[in-house]
Amino acid sequence: MPGKVMKMAEAIERFVPDGATVALGTALETLIPFAAGHELIRHGRRDLELVGPISDALFDQLIGAGCVRRITAAWVGNVSEGLGHCYRRAAEDRIPRSIEIHDHTNFSISMALWAAALNVPSLPARTLLGSGIVETNPNIAVSDGLVHINAVRPDVALVHVQRADALGRAHAWGPLGITEEAGLAAQRIVITCEELVDESVTLSDPNRILFPESKVVAVVHEPGGAHPSPVQGYFKRDHSCFRDYAAQSRTAEGFAEWLERWVLDLPDRATYMKQIDIEALRVKGSAMSAPANFADE
């Protein structure tokens, strides 16, 4: 099998073209692939469709940077701070550009991805009855007392995990949101990880492997790649970073300064990491899972 380990820049360059439908932030407030998202901005990607459940600031940043054509999500903002100012500017004033919005709920975006994973046109659900979302989203319809949610097929899923091996067998833990269906529904998966480990680690627990390796096209070793979102066992959430972003992004000018300072003026994530006090966020404790014996004789 060809090696899949590469730098973030190469992974984004090769696997996320302009116009792509990209699933990211699939574990909700945790394991958000900020490093991968910032690389999309540095690469000047355009006309992307972003797919996710709730998005904690990263969607807002990609919208503000002008990368986004369409939002297919349940919620876009800043979870601990409230509104997404770039999202508002784009939706209300077409700044920096107009965006198309396909509203979902957390449940319906999950079902849309399961539909794609199962290769059916749509799946039925009990949610969304009586909600205006069935009128605004052209991919959701009501019939026979159920909603029918059309499949959403990402070209690529960007997923940050605690550890993965060189062939893309990824271990993630903590709440996983819609990560599994996003990966199964996607044409290909780009893994970014805190630790690049030997397959003796990943294969020791095949039940914790998230995805079929056959869908994983790239593995990027990017410690801290989810900052400021938390990573169970590795990093706490950087609440103040979200607070600062909310304040700075309130105006287009403030956002432009934020973008230069934290993305455009930096060559890569390693440089970004040097500019934050990561040690204050690092998890130092140890609360290890009880081992499971996979022996066969």
Added chain:
Amino acid sequence: MPGKVMKMAEAIERFVPDGATVALGTALETLIPFAAGHELIRHGRRDLELVGPISDALFDQLIGAGCVRRITAAWVGNVSEGLGHCYRRAAEDRIPRSIEIHDHTNFSISMALWAAALNVPSLPARTLLGSGIVETNPNIAVSDGLVHINAVRPDVALVHVQRADALGRAHAWGPLGITEEAGLAAQRIVITCEELVDESVTLSDPNRILFPESKVVAVVHEPGGAHPSPVQGYFKRDHSCFRDYAAQSRTAEGFAEWLERWVLDLPDRATYMKQIDIEALRVKGSAMSAPANFADE
């Protein structure tokens, strides 16, 4: 919370009434709850509907013992040996009684349980097109170029796992087949386990917990309760036991002798365990999963 730990006899007596729809053998050839199934026979349960994917001998035994009204499954037989002789006698000659058969495929029975878990009347799938099963199973229909598989709602799921705590947080590993959807779809879950452990073990790895504890009504500590099927890390498969069963069940008389010898004449599973050479099957090796750190600071 009320304690859920009880003996097998009490769990079956209280939670699996005559006429119940029972999901079991949901991990296919592994973790088959033979001990629970044999207790159903000892309790003389009648008119059960058995729900599962493939069933390795246990469905055949329950059919032969006269417990079964309906089979809702993809395959009933003896995996390493072939046909299920009791199943044949019931379907062909109504011995010991006639049974109704709702044919499924492995994929379609999984979707039927997911439909129940999501509380929708049916789910669509790409399988079964062109198969005679869509004519024989009244709960499967073709329209718009897809099959629509009606929900199957078990009253109870009987699930054998490697370890569980007193409140029913269950850890299982190895291939899980349709265990997760069977438990979510079921009204209630009865857990039988190799090891009854403290919650410090189960809660150390919430990602490995199979089910919401709120659905688990009983926890039965029954070491070897899956024999002769294998349990990863605990027991190898007892191939000769399946071979002997195939030979003895070839005639109704032979099955009757087998049933007395291995079920009816035994008061409980502990006695059964004394009659087999379990040490020859016990896994002695150790191949521990790499731990995951769940620490939060």
Added chain:
Amino acid sequence: MSDAAYTPQELMVAVASREIRDHDLVFVGMRLPILAYAVARNNHAPHARGLFEVGLMRDRPAERYLGTMGDPPNVVGALWATRMSNVMALMAQGLVDLGFIGGAEVDRFGNLNTSYVGAPSNPEVKLPGSGGGADIAILSRRWVTLMNHERRRLVDRVSFITSPGYGDGTPGWRQKNGLLGAGPAAIVTTLCMFRFPEGGGKAYLDTIHPGHSLDEVRENTGWMVDAVGEIKTTPPPTASELEVIRKVQA
């Protein structure tokens, strides 16, 4: 206990926590509901479980501060860490007893708008969206919303229904449209608590918080507030309720 002894938010949390019954499975949202679950769990509802759409079930509050439901302390001691769709499946089976939903706007029929102010095609304000709100509003057995009491938030009719309450207020609207849950049980604001008639309809004033008046409520509410009989005063937070709130927030 005087007004000064607690904040309006602390009162809202205490009032919300009283909606949680022992043994309830509670779909817990963010911020104030997390505090409300902690208060209930530590006082009158020791067996209440919390369910989080991120994919978690708990039988006790997290032991450290949560900025979001996905923060690492919420995973430590969790009973289940799974996929969102499994958590939603439980709610779709009618197994969630109570949910909490926040919102930017609520109307007299309990409908919430968290999507658009103005035309969706060209909105004056784009709000973040449903998140799991519409799922909770439709599928949980009953739910409660918490809101700062401002005339711009408590409106006669919302311009966009993200999370349906009782729709157009006609009796049986939810059943007619196939909504699984019974609908909103209460609107808890910084001034008062509204409830709804059996089977749905228009919100009525149930209790007014200590130190506030009917006139004040009416001035700050976008619909004609009916006062049925004598309006009771909301019981203030107890010492033990405040103790938990302040411990968890710290």
Added chain:
Amino acid sequence: MSDAAYTPQELMVAVASREIRDHDLVFVGMRLPILAYAVARNNHAPHARGLFEVGLMRDRPAERYLGTMGDPPNVVGALWATRMSNVMALMAQGLVDLGFIGGAEVDRFGNLNTSYVGAPSNPEVKLPGSGGGADIAILSRRWVTLMNHERRRLVDRVSFITSPGYGDGTPGWRQKNGLLGAGPAAIVTTLCMFRFPEGGGKAYLDTIHPGHSLDEVRENTGWMVDAVGEIKTTPPPTASELEVIRKVQA
């Protein structure tokens, strides 16, 4: 190499293994296909992956004997231990290159019966059922069936189609009925190998195994066997193929 040097089953396994291409994702069944995957993986298809409906993906054969695909040795070193529905989802996406299906009866259009001999309402023989067979027959890109060559097994038309091949044999039957995969590629028996015309239809004789004759095939086949041109002889198992088969069986 003479007939005596290998068993009919060993020849079937060797022939089946040659259907596996390098880098294929193979939906592996039980018994002979497990051996066929091992032979291919150790010879011409070092990058072939195996997928098992029990919920496993592997990139090499198990290191110990398997009585069933769920046996513990099949989990050791697995690349993925998951739910059956996830494995089926990959196949429903058209990502499974080749599947193997066993059967009690196959007909000239490649349809398999593993359900009923005689009327389903009152069968002469109740067979175990589909298992994952129908799923593979409908969803995998191409598939192969292995069968002992007996007249009662190779029938003109099966009485019940469990796993569809080319249906009634009319061109485009699978596409017309919305079946995702291309259908059966071959029937491998103890006497010969049948293949199918492009786009489906009636099985034709491709090769006859060493030591067997066209007459013998015709005597033991329930349909009129067409012999198109000169019939080739099946290449016997190579030494390296036999070595793997015997190692894995031990």
